[in-house]
Amino acid sequence: MNNLSIPAQTLQEAWEKGLQQGLTQVAVNMLREGIELDFIVKLTGLPLEVVKNLQTVDTDDDKILVKEFLQMSQSLLNKIWLNPEEDEAWKDL
Numbered sequence: 001m002n003n004l005s006i007p008a009q010t011l012q013e014a015w016e017k018g019l020q021q022g023l024t025q026v027a028v029n030m031l032r033e034g035i036e037l038d039f040i041v042k043l044t045g046l047p048l049e050v051v052k053n054l055q056t057v058d059t060d061d062d063k064i065l066v067k068e069f070l071q072m073s074q075s076l077l078n079k080i081w082l083n084p085e086e087d088e089a090w091k092d093l
Contacts, residue, residue: 023044023045023046024046024050024054026043026044027040027044027046027050027051027054028054030043030044031051031054031055037051037052
């Protein structure tokens with residue numbers, strides 16, 4: 001088996017980006033439910049200006065967020081699964 005190692009900085013950056021994308025999506029969902037801005041800021045920790053800007057997010061923007069997340073995930077997986085046979089085995093799980 002290959003010795004797989006991901007640099008700590010790469011993992012940290014991926015984790016932070018994923019966290020931000022998740023918080024952003026939660027905020028968008030809360031806005032759609034009519035939850036007040038101050039409450040969204042309090043629960044997500046996102047800046048008020050960011051939450052205000054999310055009020056203009058539409059379905060296409062959501063699709064872009066998901067697409068970017070999937071691309072980032074695929075990129076990281078490509079760094080991890082170096083052996084194509086191992087990669088194929090995981091796809092069936």
